[in-house]
Amino acid sequence: MDAVEALEEIAFRLERELASKYRAKAFRKAAAIIQPLSAAEVANRVADGSLKRMAGIGDTTYAVIEQAADGRVPDYLAELRARDAPADAPASGLRTRLRGDLHAHTDWSDGTTSIESMARAAEALGHEYLAITDHSPNLRVANGLSAERLTEQIEIIEGIDAHGGGIRLLTGIEVDILPDGTLDQAPEMLAQLDLVVASVHSKLRTESEAMTRRMLGGVNDPRTNILGHCTGRLVQGSRGTRPPSTFDARRVFAACAEKDVAVEINSRPERQDPPDDLIALALAEGCLFSIDSDAHAPGQLGLLDLGAARAEAAGVPPERIITTWPLEKLLEWARPAG
Known part of the structure; x- marks a missing residue:
């Protein structure tokens, strides 16, 4: 899964839930930080540990990026999707x-x-x-x-x-x-x-x-x-x-x-x-x-x-x-x- 899309979707779902604006902003900030990077660059930085040391990337946002770079739907996103199921109905x-x-x-x-x-x-x-x-x-x-x-x-x-x-x-x-x-x-x-x-x-x-x-x-x-x-x-x-x-x-x-x-x-x-x-x-x-x-x-x-x-x-x-x-x-x- 594209890591930027995953981060932005999490922010969107948190905003729809009226969660703390600071939580949503943390995901949008992380998305903006990795936006200029190619998928390969993101994967390389996850592998060598440098992504975790980047300013603006916290433990939760790092976990999302790491799981997305590994081709998985991040756990946190899956949790939000399950919680938002009624809102996602046609x-x-x-x-x-x-x-x-x-x-x-x-x-x-x-x-x-x-x-x-x-x-x-x-x-x-x-x-x-x-x-x-x-x-x-x-x-x-x-x-x-x-x-x-x-x-x-x-x-x-x-x-x-x-x-x-x-x-x-x-x-x-x-x-x-x-x-x-x-x-x-x-x-x-x-x-x-x-x-x-x-x-x-x-x-x-x-x-x-x-x-x-x-x-x-x-x-x-x-x-x-x-x-x-x-x-x-x-x-x-x-x-x-x-x-x-x-x-x-x-x-x-x-x-x-x-x-x-x-x-x-x-x-x-x-x-x-x-x-x-x-x-x-x-x-x-x-x-x-x-x-x-x-x-x-x-x-x-x-x-x-x-x-x-x-x-x-x-x-x-x-x-x-x-x-x-x-x-x-x-x-x-x-x-x-x-």
Whole structure:
């Protein structure tokens, strides 16, 4: 088995499990170290012991490389594959109709890998498009992008697209909805992007009426396309649990329907946001939806399976899910002419 492929598959599977990002990064680092080496060179370095002494190669990654160089599926990879068997089952129903993902982060903010790495993983999953939506300046803990950094990122994404490939990268942002309802980036910057996800990340325990006004401000901004993880809740995971924000969901979803803003069905298992009752309410109010991974690492792009299953269980019609739309229709909706 190719050692680089084995290391990258292990990283992907760890990311999908939401394991510690440091564990996954160790495998990606080891893959990058041996990437320039031929299979013969890797085998020779295993044989003479020099590979084990290379900086960035630890005991576990060395064992993976050694077993792959010997023509075997590494034990650790076999263990992960067995553990992930249900996730590897063939996709069915709504999941097969999803064409892309409109909420993903890179190492420009709080993601773990490069734009190129996220693009390769999305393409491998069969995505037709992927929006890069790193955070905005107010979220300093997540290294949010200033206007200058966002401008630089736009140029890089456009450069990657110009070289062609099997997937279209879209320029985007996950912009904070600030307490006064404004968006945390200059309007002229937001106007340059293909797509804008607007989310609340701070003061989540604000009383209901103030939170409702805040969210309505974000939804009513003409540059907003998607309302991200609307309640901000956490139901499991390493960060603990967090109750949902309180707001007048009927008013907010009615505004989404009126302004043609899609309500995100966030696929992260620790979020499961919106809750089922709010998906039903948004459906009744006539909202569009966007099933997104909110991935912060390549393996997390596969979390779309979970969001699709929730949407399917809730009876959301595929035609009202913008991530089932072809790229041309999506872009026309996101940035209509005139």
